[in-house]
Amino acid sequence: MxxxxxxxxxxxxxxxxxxxxxxDGTFVKNFQEHPQSILLTDSITPILQSIHPDADYCIxxxxxxxxxxxxxxxxxxxxxxWFYVPNVPPTFDGQVxxxxxxxxxxxxxxxVLEFVSGNGAEERDRTPLLRTGQQETKPxxxxxxxxxxxxxxxxxxxxTKASVEVYHLVGRSYHLLPANDRGHYPIPPLGVELGIxxxxxxxxxxxxxxxxDSEGNLLxxxxxxxxxxxxxxxxxxxxxxxxxxxxxxxxxxxxxxxxxGAQEELEQLRAQLRSAGIEPQL
Numbered sequence: 626m627x628x629x630x631x632x633x634x635x636x637x638x639x640x641x642x643x644x645x646x647x648x649d650g651t652f653v654k655n656f657q658e659h660p661q662s663i664l665l666t667d668s669i670t671p672i673l674q675s676i677h678p679d680a681d682y683c684i685x686x687x688x689x690x691x692x693x694x695x696x697x698x699x700x701x702x703x704x705x706x707w708f709y710v711p712n713v714p715p716t717f718d719g720q721v722x723x724x725x726x727x728x729x730x731x732x733x734x735x736x737v738l739e740f741v742s743g744n745g746a747e748e749r750d751r752t753p754l755l756r757t758g759q760q761e762t763k764p765x766x767x768x769x770x771x772x773x774x775x776x777x778x779x780x781x782x783x784x785t786k787a788s789v790e791v792y793h794l795v796g797r798s799y800h801l802l803p804a805n806d807r808g809h810y811p812i813p814p815l816g817v818e819l820g821i822x823x824x825x826x827x828x829x830x831x832x833x834x835x836x837x838d839s840e841g842n843l844l845x846x847x848x849x850x851x852x853x854x855x856x857x858x859x860x861x862x863x864x865x866x867x868x869x870x871x872x873x874x875x876x877x878x879x880x881x882x883x884x885x886g887a888q889e890e891l892e893q894l895r896a897q898l899r900s901a902g903i904e905p906q907l
Contacts, residue, residue, distance in 0.1 A: 639694065639728055641717075657784060658740050660827045661834060662686040662707050665738070668844040669709075669836050672817060676711070683715045684708070689724035690734070692773045703769055707738040708776065711814075727774065735814060736778040737770060738834070741785075748781045771799050778812055780819060780834075787821050787832035807841050817844065 666684055673682055689702035702724065713732055716722065725734075739748045750765025753772075770779050771794070779792040779799060791810035792799035802810050809818035822835040822843065836844040845853060895905040 640698070641726060641729055655742055657829065657831065658687075658706060658742070660829070661740060661782075661784075664826055664833060664835065664846060665707050667846040668849075669815070669817065672815060672836075672838075672844065673709070676815070681712050681714050683710050683713055683722065683725070685710075685722075685725055685734075688722070690774055691724055691726045691728075692769065703766060703774065705734075705737045706740040708734040709736050710734045733774055734776040736780065736812060737774070737776040738780040738782060739766070740834075741781060741783040745781065745783060767799075772797075777814070780810075782834045784831055784833075787823070789819060789821060789834055791819060807837070809837055809841070811839070 663686075666686065673684075674680070676682070685705065685708045687704055687706060688708075689699075689704045690708070691698075691702045693701040695701035708725075710725065710730075710732060713730060717729070727733075741748055747766055749767050751767045751771075752762060752765035753768050754764040755762040767779075770776060771792075775794060777794050779794075780789055781792075782789045789810070791802045791812075793802050794800075804810055804820075805818070807818070807820065809820035811818050816839050818837040818839065818841070820835065820837060821832045823832050824830065826833055826846075838844060898905040
Protein backbone atom coordinates (compact mmCIF):
# COMPACT_ATOMS: atom_id res chain seq x y z
CA MET A 626 0.00 0.00 0.00
CA UNK A 627 1.41 3.38 -1.02
CA UNK A 628 0.35 6.61 0.61
CA UNK A 629 0.54 10.04 -0.98
CA UNK A 630 -0.15 13.41 0.55
CA UNK A 631 -2.61 15.36 -1.62
CA UNK A 632 -1.08 18.77 -1.00
CA UNK A 633 -3.00 20.55 -3.76
CA UNK A 634 -6.46 19.65 -2.47
CA UNK A 635 -6.04 20.07 1.27
CA UNK A 636 -9.13 21.51 2.94
CA UNK A 637 -8.95 25.18 3.81
CA UNK A 638 -8.23 25.84 7.44
CA UNK A 639 -5.73 23.04 8.01
CA UNK A 640 -3.43 23.99 10.93
CA UNK A 641 -0.02 25.53 10.32
CA UNK A 642 3.24 25.12 12.23
CA UNK A 643 2.14 27.57 14.94
CA UNK A 644 -1.07 25.62 15.65
CA UNK A 645 0.45 22.13 15.77
CA UNK A 646 2.13 20.70 18.89
CA UNK A 647 5.90 21.04 18.80
CA UNK A 648 6.42 18.11 21.18
CA ASP A 649 4.76 14.85 22.15
CA GLY A 650 5.90 15.32 25.73
CA THR A 651 8.60 12.65 25.73
CA PHE A 652 12.15 13.12 26.92
CA VAL A 653 15.29 12.96 24.80
CA LYS A 654 16.39 9.35 25.26
CA ASN A 655 19.92 9.93 26.58
CA PHE A 656 22.62 12.53 27.13
CA GLN A 657 24.40 11.66 23.88
CA GLU A 658 21.65 12.57 21.42
CA HIS A 659 21.73 16.34 21.91
CA PRO A 660 25.54 16.66 21.49
CA GLN A 661 25.33 14.34 18.48
CA SER A 662 22.85 16.65 16.74
CA ILE A 663 24.97 19.71 17.51
CA LEU A 664 28.06 17.93 16.16
CA LEU A 665 26.34 17.16 12.85
CA THR A 666 24.95 20.68 12.43
CA ASP A 667 28.08 22.54 13.50
CA SER A 668 30.45 20.64 11.22
CA ILE A 669 28.31 20.75 8.06
CA THR A 670 27.29 24.42 8.36
CA PRO A 671 30.15 25.76 6.14
CA ILE A 672 29.13 23.29 3.41
CA LEU A 673 25.48 24.34 3.61
CA GLN A 674 26.40 28.02 3.58
CA SER A 675 28.40 27.41 0.41
CA ILE A 676 25.52 25.52 -1.22
CA HIS A 677 22.95 28.08 -0.06
CA PRO A 678 24.45 31.59 -0.24
CA ASP A 679 20.89 32.86 0.14
CA ALA A 680 20.62 30.89 3.43
CA ASP A 681 17.52 29.07 2.18
CA TYR A 682 17.76 25.81 4.07
CA CYS A 683 16.63 24.52 7.44
CA ILE A 684 17.79 21.89 9.88
CA UNK A 685 15.52 20.15 12.36
CA UNK A 686 16.71 18.45 15.54
CA UNK A 687 14.04 16.44 17.37
CA UNK A 688 11.52 18.58 15.49
CA UNK A 689 8.23 17.29 14.19
CA UNK A 690 7.55 16.61 10.52
CA UNK A 691 3.78 16.65 10.14
CA UNK A 692 2.53 14.45 7.30
CA UNK A 693 -1.19 14.01 8.12
CA UNK A 694 -3.97 15.29 10.35
CA UNK A 695 -4.89 12.98 13.20
CA UNK A 696 -6.45 13.07 16.63
CA UNK A 697 -4.47 13.67 18.69
CA UNK A 698 -2.42 15.87 16.39
CA UNK A 699 0.93 14.48 17.53
CA UNK A 700 0.13 11.11 15.97
CA UNK A 701 0.41 12.71 12.55
CA UNK A 702 4.07 13.63 12.99
CA UNK A 703 7.48 12.01 13.04
CA UNK A 704 10.30 13.74 14.90
CA UNK A 705 13.66 12.68 13.43
CA UNK A 706 16.70 13.24 15.58
CA TRP A 707 18.24 15.28 12.74
CA PHE A 708 17.07 16.32 9.27
CA TYR A 709 17.99 18.82 6.57
CA VAL A 710 15.67 20.43 4.03
CA PRO A 711 17.21 22.37 1.12
CA ASN A 712 15.71 25.41 -0.57
CA VAL A 713 13.32 26.45 2.14
CA PRO A 714 13.83 29.48 4.42
CA PRO A 715 14.81 28.86 8.05
CA THR A 716 11.70 30.76 9.16
CA PHE A 717 8.11 30.55 7.97
CA ASP A 718 6.27 33.83 7.40
CA GLY A 719 8.93 35.49 9.53
CA GLN A 720 8.42 33.15 12.47
CA VAL A 721 10.81 30.57 13.87
CA UNK A 722 9.55 27.16 12.83
CA UNK A 723 7.91 25.04 15.51
CA UNK A 724 7.65 22.07 13.14
CA UNK A 725 7.92 21.18 9.47
CA UNK A 726 4.44 20.83 7.95
CA UNK A 727 4.33 18.85 4.72
CA UNK A 728 1.02 20.31 3.53
CA UNK A 729 2.52 23.81 3.77
CA UNK A 730 5.99 23.18 2.39
CA UNK A 731 5.70 20.55 -0.37
CA UNK A 732 9.49 19.89 -0.24
CA UNK A 733 10.74 16.72 1.44
CA UNK A 734 13.91 16.68 3.55
CA UNK A 735 16.99 15.57 1.66
CA UNK A 736 18.24 13.49 4.56
CA VAL A 737 16.72 12.21 7.79
CA LEU A 738 18.78 10.66 10.58
CA GLU A 739 17.51 8.61 13.49
CA PHE A 740 19.63 7.82 16.56
CA VAL A 741 18.76 4.40 17.95
CA SER A 742 18.23 4.32 21.70
CA GLY A 743 16.64 0.85 21.92
CA ASN A 744 17.20 -2.20 19.75
CA GLY A 745 16.58 -0.42 16.43
CA ALA A 746 13.22 -2.09 15.77
CA GLU A 747 11.34 1.22 15.84
CA GLU A 748 13.64 2.85 13.28
CA ARG A 749 13.36 -0.20 10.96
CA ASP A 750 9.61 -0.75 11.40
CA ARG A 751 8.02 -1.21 7.95
CA THR A 752 4.47 -1.76 9.21
CA PRO A 753 2.13 -0.12 6.65
CA LEU A 754 -0.78 2.18 7.42
CA LEU A 755 -3.88 -0.02 7.25
CA ARG A 756 -7.47 0.84 8.07
CA THR A 757 -10.19 -1.68 8.92
CA GLY A 758 -13.50 0.00 9.67
CA GLN A 759 -12.78 2.47 12.45
CA GLN A 760 -9.52 0.75 13.39
CA GLU A 761 -6.15 1.84 12.10
CA THR A 762 -2.80 0.08 12.23
CA LYS A 763 -0.08 2.39 13.52
CA PRO A 764 2.43 2.73 10.66
CA UNK A 765 6.10 2.07 11.28
CA UNK A 766 8.73 4.80 11.18
CA UNK A 767 10.61 3.26 8.24
CA UNK A 768 7.33 2.91 6.28
CA UNK A 769 6.40 6.55 6.88
CA UNK A 770 9.78 7.80 5.68
CA UNK A 771 9.80 5.52 2.65
CA UNK A 772 6.20 6.04 1.53
CA UNK A 773 5.08 9.45 2.78
CA UNK A 774 7.81 11.88 3.85
CA UNK A 775 10.26 10.34 1.35
CA UNK A 776 13.63 11.92 2.17
CA UNK A 777 16.20 10.90 -0.45
CA UNK A 778 18.48 9.51 2.29
CA UNK A 779 17.54 7.86 5.56
CA UNK A 780 20.22 7.01 8.12
CA UNK A 781 19.93 4.81 11.20
CA UNK A 782 22.77 5.41 13.67
CA UNK A 783 23.50 3.05 16.56
CA UNK A 784 26.11 4.38 18.95
CA THR A 785 26.19 1.12 20.93
CA LYS A 786 27.19 -0.79 17.78
CA ALA A 787 29.40 2.00 16.36
CA SER A 788 27.46 1.70 13.10
CA VAL A 789 25.22 3.58 10.71
CA GLU A 790 22.94 2.26 7.97
CA VAL A 791 22.15 4.63 5.11
CA TYR A 792 19.24 4.04 2.74
CA HIS A 793 18.81 5.75 -0.62
CA LEU A 794 15.38 6.30 -2.13
CA VAL A 795 15.32 4.75 -5.61
CA GLY A 796 11.95 4.99 -7.29
CA ARG A 797 9.40 4.13 -4.63
CA SER A 798 11.59 2.21 -2.19
CA TYR A 799 14.71 2.48 -0.06
CA HIS A 800 17.88 0.61 -0.98
CA LEU A 801 20.65 0.05 1.55
CA LEU A 802 23.80 1.86 0.43
CA PRO A 803 27.14 0.05 0.48
CA ALA A 804 30.03 1.77 2.25
CA ASN A 805 32.92 3.09 0.18
CA ASP A 806 36.58 2.15 0.68
CA ARG A 807 36.78 4.51 3.67
CA GLY A 808 33.77 2.92 5.32
CA HIS A 809 31.69 6.03 4.61
CA TYR A 810 28.40 6.60 2.83
CA PRO A 811 28.46 9.29 0.12
CA ILE A 812 25.65 11.88 0.05
CA PRO A 813 26.28 13.26 -3.47
CA PRO A 814 23.87 16.26 -3.37
CA LEU A 815 25.91 17.65 -0.47
CA GLY A 816 29.32 16.49 -1.68
CA VAL A 817 29.93 14.84 1.70
CA GLU A 818 30.19 11.40 3.25
CA LEU A 819 28.61 10.09 6.44
CA GLY A 820 30.40 7.68 8.75
CA ILE A 821 31.58 6.78 12.24
CA UNK A 822 34.39 8.68 13.98
CA UNK A 823 35.87 7.35 17.20
CA UNK A 824 36.94 10.26 19.33
CA UNK A 825 36.18 12.70 22.14
CA UNK A 826 33.48 15.31 21.76
CA UNK A 827 32.05 17.40 24.60
CA UNK A 828 34.14 15.42 27.09
CA UNK A 829 32.81 12.02 25.98
CA UNK A 830 34.76 9.36 24.07
CA UNK A 831 32.33 7.59 21.71
CA UNK A 832 31.87 6.40 18.12
CA UNK A 833 30.20 9.60 16.88
CA UNK A 834 28.28 10.05 13.63
CA UNK A 835 30.19 12.58 11.50
CA UNK A 836 30.65 14.10 8.06
CA UNK A 837 33.67 13.96 5.75
CA ASP A 838 34.21 15.73 2.44
CA SER A 839 34.39 13.78 -0.81
CA GLU A 840 38.18 13.49 -0.43
CA GLY A 841 37.84 11.84 2.96
CA ASN A 842 38.76 14.87 5.08
CA LEU A 843 36.86 15.15 8.34
CA LEU A 844 34.56 18.18 8.51
CA UNK A 845 35.52 20.03 11.66
CA UNK A 846 33.36 21.77 14.21
CA UNK A 847 33.88 25.45 14.94
CA UNK A 848 35.87 24.59 18.07
CA UNK A 849 38.00 22.09 16.16
CA UNK A 850 38.67 24.67 13.44
CA UNK A 851 39.77 27.21 16.06
CA UNK A 852 41.90 24.59 17.79
CA UNK A 853 43.44 23.52 14.48
CA UNK A 854 44.24 27.16 13.70
CA UNK A 855 45.70 27.61 17.18
CA UNK A 856 47.90 24.55 16.72
CA UNK A 857 48.92 25.76 13.27
CA UNK A 858 49.81 29.16 14.72
CA UNK A 859 51.75 27.48 17.54
CA UNK A 860 53.61 25.32 15.04
CA UNK A 861 54.40 28.42 12.98
CA UNK A 862 55.60 30.20 16.14
CA UNK A 863 57.82 27.23 17.00
CA UNK A 864 59.12 27.10 13.43
CA UNK A 865 59.91 30.83 13.54
CA UNK A 866 61.64 30.39 16.91
CA UNK A 867 63.71 27.52 15.52
CA UNK A 868 64.67 29.68 12.54
CA UNK A 869 65.64 32.50 14.91
CA UNK A 870 67.75 30.12 16.98
CA UNK A 871 69.41 28.71 13.86
CA UNK A 872 70.13 32.24 12.65
CA UNK A 873 71.59 33.14 16.06
CA UNK A 874 73.75 30.01 16.03
CA UNK A 875 74.95 30.86 12.54
CA UNK A 876 75.76 34.40 13.65
CA UNK A 877 77.72 33.08 16.61
CA UNK A 878 79.61 30.63 14.38
CA UNK A 879 80.40 33.44 11.96
CA UNK A 880 81.61 35.61 14.85
CA UNK A 881 83.80 32.80 16.14
CA UNK A 882 85.26 32.28 12.65
CA UNK A 883 85.91 35.99 12.37
CA UNK A 884 87.67 36.08 15.74
CA UNK A 885 89.66 32.93 14.85
CA GLY A 886 90.71 34.49 11.55
CA ALA A 887 91.74 37.72 13.27
CA GLN A 888 93.75 35.78 15.84
CA GLU A 889 95.52 33.81 13.10
CA GLU A 890 96.38 37.04 11.25
CA LEU A 891 97.76 38.52 14.49
CA GLU A 892 99.94 35.47 15.13
CA GLN A 893 101.26 35.63 11.56
CA LEU A 894 102.16 39.31 12.03
CA ARG A 895 103.95 38.55 15.30
CA ALA A 896 105.91 35.77 13.64
CA GLN A 897 106.96 38.10 10.82
CA LEU A 898 108.15 40.76 13.29
CA ARG A 899 110.15 38.23 15.27
CA SER A 900 111.79 36.93 12.11
CA ALA A 901 112.86 40.53 11.44
CA GLY A 902 114.42 40.74 14.91
CA ILE A 903 111.60 42.83 16.34
CA GLU A 904 109.82 41.76 19.46
CA PRO A 905 106.12 42.53 18.87
CA GLN A 906 104.39 44.67 21.48
CA LEU A 907 100.92 43.67 20.37
